[in-house]
Structure formats: C-alpha cells, structure tokens
Amino acid sequence: MSTKKKEVEETVTSIPEKAAQPDLPVEEAVQAEHMAEVNEEEAVASEQDEASVSTGQLCRVAFCSRLNLRKNPGMHAPVLQVLPAGAELLIDPLEWTADGTGVWFPVTVDGVNGFVNGQYLTPAEV
Secondary structure (H helix, E strand, O other): OOHHHHHHHHHHHHHHHHHHOOOHHHHHHHHHHHHHHHHHHHHHHHHHHHHHHHOOEEEEEOOOOEEEEEOOOOOOOOEEEEEEOOOEEEEOOOOOEEOOOOEEEEEEEOOEEEEEEHHHEEEOOO
16 A cells, blocks of 8 residues: 555544544533533522512501402402401512502412502511
C-alpha cells in the first residue's frame, strides 16, 4: 500500500472516532452547572414560599354578618362560600386586586381558593 493511500485511510477512520467520543469533562461541567441552577431555583422558590407565609396577616371577617368568598375578584364573580362574621383568614397584604368595587385579597378557606373584599376585614388580635 502506498504511503499516500495509507494517510488517507488513517484520516478517514480517525475523524469518525473523534466525533463518536464526546468530551466528557465538558458534558459533566454543563450538567453540574445545570444542577446548580436547578438547586438555586428551588432554593429561591422555597424562600418565596416561606416569605409568603411570614408576610401573611391574620384577619377577621367584620363589619358584616356574612362575607362572600368569590371565585374571582369582583362583585359579579360567582360565590364559592359564605363566611360568617368572626371567621379568621390569612391574607398577604402585598397581594391584592382593585376593581373599582373594592380591594380584593386572595385567600384559601377550607382548601377552597377565592377572593374576599378587604373592606369587610379587620386585623385579628393575636
């Protein structure tokens, strides 16, 4: 076999071998970087969950005998439950929606998510 033909064969066979072998240290570095980003995102989400609980304010239904827990903020939204006077709710004073009829707070009562009109709430004495 001539030297020229042998060089061509070596070049042809060596290219696929290099392409078939991934650079493992780079892949591992990318995977490690991705895992670090995922862990950081999970930590931020956990901190946000803790912050929403710690910024919650316990309120009591007042100024009315019954308060409607509505599906959406607004006087025309469907009523999900009727809360009696004195019922205690945990609200986040930083999360609210105003629609011209009042300021609406998202709450969860007995596993039901809805909105209540803030004008009928008063801070609960601790």
